[in-house]
Amino acid sequence: xxxxxxxxxxxxxxxxxxxxxxxxxxxxxxxxxxxxxxxxxxxxxxxxxxxxxxxxxxxxxxxxxxxxxxxxxxxxxxxxxxxxxxxxxxxxxxxxxxxxxxxxxxxxxxxxxxxxxxxxxxxxxxxxxxxxxxxxxxxxxxxxxxxxxxxxxxxxxxxx
Numbered sequence: 752x753x754x755x756x757x758x759x760x761x762x763x764x765x766x767x768x769x770x771x772x773x774x775x776x777x778x779x780x781x782x783x784x785x786x787x788x789x790x791x792x793x794x795x796x797x798x799x800x801x802x803x804x805x806x807x808x809x810x811x812x813x814x815x816x817x818x819x820x821x822x823x824x825x826x827x828x829x830x831x832x833x834x835x836x837x838x839x840x841x842x843x844x845x846x847x848x849x850x851x852x853x854x855x856x857x858x859x860x861x862x863x864x865x866x867x868x869x870x871x872x873x874x875x876x877x878x879x880x881x882x883x884x885x886x887x888x889x890x891x892x893x894x895x896x897x898x899x900x901x902x903x904x905x906x907x908x909x910x911x
């Protein structure tokens with residue numbers, strides 16, 4: 752007969768508390784990715800994110816996120832991103848130029864197989880009840896960009 756020793760309840764409770772604390776970030780309003788089919792992002796593939804009826808107000812920072820694989824053939828990327836706040840009548844559009852690999856050959860971003868890149872887009876004041884629309888598309892010369900696995904948006908409330 753096999754006997755298994757159950758860990759002390761104090762250890763289990765401590766691990767659960769650590770898990771709950773580390774999982775939740777009260778400053779994160781929105782964090783979502785869209786997978787890119789076959790790692791092929793086409794120029795006409797505009798990605799859309801919508802946050803309907805925001806539940807918090809204050810200064811929020813929007814961050815563009817995307818992941819690349821070894822299939823991505825370029826040192827840089829150009830992305831057009833726009834954010835509209837419907838109720839607040841605010842519209843921000845930028846063309847973002849970002850170096851995937853810097854001039855010294857060092858990769859920017861975090862990861863091993865898939866590299867995650869984060870680029871701050873804007874900080875804006877948002878009111879409770881506002882609706883945020885975000886559109887993203889690449890702005891590269893080639894119609895199809897290989898090696899982009901997914902593209903996402905992170906919106907966080909500033910502590911200030």
